Amino acid sequence: MKKAEMNVALIGSGLIGGRHIEAVQKTDGLRMAVICDVVAEKAEAAAAKYGVAQTSSNPDAVLADPSIDVVIVAVPNRFHQDVAVAAAQAGKHMLLEKPVAHNMESALKIKDACAKAGTVVRVGHNERCWDASILARKIVQAGVLGDVFTFRNVFSHSWDVVSIDDYRWNLEISGGASMMDITIHSVDLVRYLIGGQYNSVASSLRHVFMPKAVDDNVNLVAEMSNGASGTFTSDRFSPLLHFTTELYGTKGSLHLSQSTVGGATTGPLTVFSSIEAPDLPEEMRDYLRPRTKGIHSTQKPDGWHHLYPPHRNPYLNQMRAFSRVLHGEEPGIALCTLDDGIHNLEVMHAAYTGMNERRWVDVPQPAGTPWVIPHYD
Structure with a gap:
């Protein structure tokens, strides 16, 4: 019998840990019981901030x-x-922050241990959990775009939102800077939206600006099992937060910009479709905003639809969905599974090999292929 309220322990009380604490405290069925950090002062500071005993x-x-x-x-x-x-x-259910691990060898050891334990495990790819992402996935699955064959993702984010001494910029600890911190989000989100597996990748990974020699300028080209192909561009030097995904299909296109700050986009979710407005999914019509005052959205003649779904905290959406999974309920969001998270890491692995050897690389690579981070000096 599942407990009505499950006790949660947070291990690691850094930047993202705080967001998880807040999410647990606002989620039915979960109780934030203990904050753990090997640096006792950090755990105590977080406990005082969030009122955890x-x-x-x-x-x-x-x-x-x-x-x-x-x-x-x-x-x-x-x-x-x-x-x-x-x-x-220890038989604990787990929300494991992304990436699954800092390399493939460690990730596979985690997978083996979790398979033996049989506990519930999800990976913290919160970009799936924005309301706009959830709606975009439903639009794609409803066939509004037809068959999606091309995608493009851009993720620009300044590095100095954290200290230069942060573990993210230590490649031995992080496994990669831009790659493992933001590009992996993009790789996960595209697959979440359109399905399929990644078959092969080519990559250009460079250091151009940051005070440490890490990957701060990333470009990937990927081909997928469902016939789709596209590009991922990530950087850590742009002062503009820009996270946009574009999908192009046989019946339309979709432009998703759920966390972009600035004037580079017209709205959080914009869709073009050759399907007539009255035949669009009802949930999509619920979030349409008429382009011109006084003209009803179903009368728009040009096929463009501007949608404004809620903009709720994705960590809270994620935690509430995770709680529902733990309690045997329908989560409402396709959270990232451990297999999903490992496949994302396989793409990172192939991109490293591709950069080192200057070639296209299949995903996954043969067992035992070494994880070699490129040199950025």
């Missing part, structure tokens, strides 16, 4: 506590394996 600096003790049902793993990437494997062996 219990802290710990000992992850092993937290995982040994039988009252803890769920663990959120938000430690730096290199330490995901240690915490996630131990959590699985």
Whole structure:
């Protein structure tokens, strides 16, 4: 019998950890029981900020506590394996922050431990959980675009939102800077929207600007099993936050800009379709905003539809969906599974090999292919 309220432990109280705490505290069926960080002062500061009574600096003790049902793993990437494997062996359900691990070897050890444990595991790819992303996926699945064969994603984000000493810029700990911090979000989101698997990639990964020699300028070309192909461009030097995904199909196109700041887009979700407006999915029509005052949206003659879905906290959407999964209910959002997260990491792995060897690389690569981060000096 599932517990009406499950006790949650957060391991890793950094930037993203705080967002998970807030989300747990606003989610039915979950209780934020303990904040754990190996740096005791960080756990105590987070507990004071969010009003959590219990802290710990000992992850092993937290995982040994039988009252803890769920663990959120938000430690730096290199330490995901240690915490996630131990959590699985302790029989804890888990929300594992992306990426699954800092390399493929660690990710596969996590997969093996979780398979043996049989517990619920989801990966924290929160970009799936924006309301606009959820609606965009439904639009694609309803056939509004026809068959999608081309995509383009741009993710520009300044590096200095965190310290230059942050673990994200230490390649031994992170496994990659732009690649593992933002490009992997883009790779996950496109597959979430249009389905399929990644078959092969080619890559150009460069350092051009940041004070550390890391990948701050990323370009990938990818081909998929469903016939779609497209590009991913990511950078960490642009002062503009810009995260846009474009899909092009046989009946229309979709432009998704759910977290863009600035004048580079007309709205969070814009769709062109050759399908007549009265025949569009009802949920899509619910969020249409007429282009011209006084003209009803169903009378628009040009095929363009501007949609304004809610703009709620994606971490909260994610946590509420995760709670529903834990309680055996329909989540309402296709959260990232462990297999999904590992496939995303396979794309990162292939991109590294492609850059090092200057060629197209199949996804996944043969077992045992070394994970070699390119040199950016």
